[in-house]
Amino acid sequence: MHTILKFLFSLCIGAVLMPSTSCSQGSASAAADANTVRTDSAIVIDNILNRRSIRAYTDQPVERQKLEVIARCGINAPSGMNSQPWQVCIVDSPAYIDSLTAIFKKLQPERAEQPGFKNMFRNAPALIFVASPSNGSGQVDCGLMGENMVLAAEAMGLGTCIQGGPLAFMKNTKECAPYIQQLQIPEDYELLYIIGVGYPDETPDAKPRDESKVKFID
């Protein structure tokens, strides 16, 4: 087993074996509380390791309540000095997505002819637009918030795909300008990425990860 995998494996085992440090609450026994904490730790790690970008979705719309939970998890990400340098705009309107897709189809018909194509946002029925200050600050913070949202979605059985390409298409296509306008992003912010969200209709394998990118220095 590679070093990183060993590390992750030991983390998982550690999560399962580690005694609970939380205070017991209510009438539940301390042992029951400890069990809950152990299980939750393993679930969090599984959630991170099992997440994959999803580009095929069922037709089931995403409940607003779930989108709200995702957004709340996003804005609870850490940010430098709690500056919260983000703007988040959630769109689940089929009309919005279909109108942009019509523009996309006109300009890139070969992409729209690909099997399984439903819309230009990697087929997702709901979109989360994230913007950061136009002066370039806040991008780390916005990245952290994105991962929070993606993992929250995963935990609720939803699939996601972070998207730079479709946003670039929107920014570079003049017919898309009114749709960007509709998002009401403040003037001093610029759109950074989109997260497509929906109920997954595929279970892609993990793409390879380069473990040599991580080093421990003794």
Ligand SMILES: Cc1cc2nc3c(=O)[nH]c(=O)nc-3n(C[C@H](O)[C@H](O)[C@H](O)COP(=O)(O)O)c2cc1C
């Ligand atoms: C900043 C960023 C931009 C991305 N843009 C796109 C995109 O435009 N289209 C797409 O299909 N996937 C996009 N992805 C998803 C990556 O392709 C994906 O995360 C990567 O291949 C690893 O696969 P995994 O997410 O399934 O582990 C983007 C991911 C990130 C972080």
